Amino acid sequence: MIAAATDTSAVTNEWAMTEVIKHPGVLRKVQEELDRVVGTDRLVQESDLAHLTYLRCVVRETFRLHPAGPFLIPHESTMATKLMGYDIPAKTRVFINTYALGRNRRVWDDVDAFRPERHLPPEGSGGRVEISHGADFRILPFSAGKRRCPGARLGVIMVLMALATLFHCFDWSPPEGVRCKEIDTEEVYGMTMPKAKPLVAAARPRLAPNLYD
Numbered sequence: 001m002i003a004a005a006t007d008t009s010a011v012t013n014e015w016a017m018t019e020v021i022k023h024p025g026v027l028r029k030v031q032e033e034l035d036r037v038v039g040t041d042r043l044v045q046e047s048d049l050a051h052l053t054y055l056r057c058v059v060r061e062t063f064r065l066h067p068a069g070p071f072l073i074p075h076e077s078t079m080a081t082k083l084m085g086y087d088i089p090a091k092t093r094v095f096i097n098t099y100a101l102g103r104n105r106r107v108w109d110d111v112d113a114f115r116p117e118r119h120l121p122p123e124g125s126g127g128r129v130e131i132s133h134g135a136d137f138r139i140l141p142f143s144a145g146k147r148r149c150p151g152a153r154l155g156v157i158m159v160l161m162a163l164a165t166l167f168h169c170f171d172w173s174p175p176e177g178v179r180c181k182e183i184d185t186e187e188v189y190g191m192t193m194p195k196a197k198p199l200v201a202a203a204r205p206r207l208a209p210n211l212y213d
């Protein structure tokens, strides 16, 4: 339970930080939105999160490219079934490849590009960006159905809150001598899919000093 809650959130945060720092244009848009929604004279609160549309797109895009659970938890079919022409006998061990789902060229264009804008709801629709699978099941960061992650709502809040605070309070850049586009995105497969090498980045405060007390 503790690993299911902490490792998944930490891995997601590190991937989101990596992709945003690698793409300074995205960082600028995230910070513009934070300054517009939160302002610069207070810290982010949980009630702000629903209004951070672009940051929600960043998290959804992070889940598309770097799902914390690349093969979910193995499941077993309880009865024989047919799926897209394939016979699946009862008691078959089933793995759901969420990594491939997020990079499926029949579903997504420009699959390797980190482009949060692709998740923006149509202009004027007032739609909220769904971070879980939503109605279209095009990503499955928390799985779906009866064995779906029971901590999904909390997980989304934890990830959004951490990222919003880190991007609101600090400017971020790669360490001296490294260019943004050189930040590596090598991953390691396992129960979760962390970065192969931890992200190293420099933080500079961007709010008034009294907010850091």
Ligand code: HEM
Residues within 6 Å of the ligand: 001, 004, 005, 006, 008, 009, 012, 068, 069, 072, 073, 074, 141, 142, 143, 144, 146, 147, 148, 149, 150, 151, 152, 154, 155, 156, 159
């Ligand atoms: C960003 C954060 C999180 C992500 C991406 C995530 C993702 C997942 C995924 C993919 C599964 C497997 C579901 C399946 O295979 O069908 C899972 C299961 C689970 N998660 Fe999460 N999770 C997150 C946060 C949390 C939190 C905060 C908690 C608890 C407070 C939690 C508790 C669990 C538990 C108990 C299971 C096992 C459920 C079962 O087997 O029935 N998770 N999670």
